[in-house]
Amino acid sequence: MNKKSLNILVTGGAGFIGSHVVMGLVTKYPNYNIFNLDALTYAGNLENLKSIQDYPNYTFIKGNILDESFINNLFEKYEFDGVIHLAAESHVDRSITDPLAFVKTNIIGTVNLLNAAKNYWKNDFSEKRFYHVSTDEVYGSLGKTGLFTEETPYDPNSPYSASKASSDHFVRAYGETYGLPYVISNCSNNYGPNHFPEKLIPLFINNIIQEKSLPVYGDGNYTRDWLFVEDHAVAIDLVFHEGKNTETYNIGGFNEWKNIDLVKLLCKLMDVKLNRVNGSSEKLITYVKDRPGHDLRYAIDASKINKNLGWKPSVTFEEGLAKTIDWYLQNEEWLSNVTSGNYQEYYKKMYT
Ligand code: NAD
Ligand code: TYD
Numbered sequence: 001m002n003k004k005s006l007n008i009l010v011t012g013g014a015g016f017i018g019s020h021v022v023m024g025l026v027t028k029y030p031n032y033n034i035f036n037l038d039a040l041t042y043a044g045n046l047e048n049l050k051s052i053q054d055y056p057n058y059t060f061i062k063g064n065i066l067d068e069s070f071i072n073n074l075f076e077k078y079e080f081d082g083v084i085h086l087a088a089e090s091h092v093d094r095s096i097t098d099p100l101a102f103v104k105t106n107i108i109g110t111v112n113l114l115n116a117a118k119n120y121w122k123n124d125f126s127e128k129r130f131y132h133v134s135t136d137e138v139y140g141s142l143g144k145t146g147l148f149t150e151e152t153p154y155d156p157n158s159p160y161s162a163s164k165a166s167s168d169h170f171v172r173a174y175g176e177t178y179g180l181p182y183v184i185s186n187c188s189n190n191y192g193p194n195h196f197p198e199k200l201i202p203l204f205i206n207n208i209i210q211e212k213s214l215p216v217y218g219d220g221n222y223t224r225d226w227l228f229v230e231d232h233a234v235a236i237d238l239v240f241h242e243g244k245n246t247e248t249y250n251i252g253g254f255n256e257w258k259n260i261d262l263v264k265l266l267c268k269l270m271d272v273k274l275n276r277v278n279g280s281s282e283k284l285i286t287y288v289k290d291r292p293g294h295d296l297r298y299a300i301d302a303s304k305i306n307k308n309l310g311w312k313p314s315v316t317f318e319e320g321l322a323k324t325i326d327w328y329l330q331n332e333e334w335l336s337n338v339t340s341g342n343y344q345e346y347y348k349k350m351y352t
Helices: 016-028 046-052 068-078 092-097 099-120 159-178 200-209 229-242 259-273 303-309 317-330 332-338 342-351
Strands: 007-011 033-038 058-062 082-085 129-135 182-187 189-191 214-217 223-228 248-251 256-258 285-288
Touching: 007 016, 007 068, 016 033, 016 046, 016 229, 033 068, 046 058, 068 099, 082 099, 082 229, 092 099, 092 159, 099 129, 099 159, 129 159, 129 229, 159 182, 182 229, 189 200, 189 229, 189 317, 200 214, 200 259, 200 317, 214 259, 223 229, 223 259, 223 317, 229 248, 229 303, 248 303, 256 259, 259 285, 259 317, 317 332
Parallel strands: 007 033, 007 082, 033 058, 082 129, 129 182, 182 248, 189 223, 214 285
Antiparallel strands: 223 256
């Protein structure tokens, strides 16, 4: 994409990763107009965007990607040159209790956006781009060795990953069938500021602060590859501008941790930050019933994006985790706002 002056639609920009993407684009490209479309579900929070909400090149639009005519009108009204699509239902545990919500937003919502882009851009695809942000979970589970590459066959195991795999296929199909210019990236687990406390790291930070038990699923020997969210946002900017049409880029931290080792490290760091006796947070660890269909291991081979686009993570896990803990300790109000109301009901349903 040329960098002269673009109107970019970011979907899901009030969520965890989307908010970092929006903040990055708005501050780095004053000549762009960034439109953030978000339905503000439980996971979307405008507080995440306080630092840029008054920038002249930023517009927030509350709306649902399932609303077909609304989406079509937006393309007519704002003449988008590019789409960076992050809006999704994103939590595996929720997908196990309510798969249909994932089918709706992740598949039908994506197809609505593809249709709007195809119809609006139909006479001229040049200098246009549809960027679909996806996950490494579409590749299924690794055994003890090996890495996911861009050639790994799709083999999703959860309703969440099945819905993301389906949306990836639709994006590719629109490229093949209609010539829609697209790129896809599949990223590993993110962590960092603005992360809703239902995923492992922010949930456990919040529980340690409150001295609540730390529910480790199964034996805790599941492995994830963790990437600091700001590094993902930088990669997304790069793929959007420099990635090649019809290509996929795997993004990951080269940073594998068994859940139980990560949780013990988190406990140690939090004891220091909270001036608690060393070992006190570890006592909160409780092994609970395993997640059904729990994928054993994810790990990304990110050498393509490194070689072709020059991207690599900028912070070590120790630095990123320390930044993340500090952010949660300094943003107690954010944490208490997002954990009031419906969060309490969710927590009761999941963990008691
Ligand atoms: P999130 O759940 O924090 O945010 C999702 C955002 O989408 C929220 O702001 C929500 O309000 C919005 N949204 C949901 N349904 C919508 C709808 N129907 N219409 C409009 N907006 C809607 O998710 P996240 O962790 O920031 O993930 C963003 C994207 O990145 C997702 O597509 C996810 O699959 C992908 N991804 C996430 C991770 C991760 O570790 N979190 C890793 C790789 C890829
Ligand atoms: P999560 O953050 O939900 O991400 P994903 O399932 O998309 O990888 O979970 C990360 C890992 O932590 C996963 O192996 C499940 C595990 N986990 C727990 O052990 N306890 C919990 O309460 C949660 C939310 C996750």
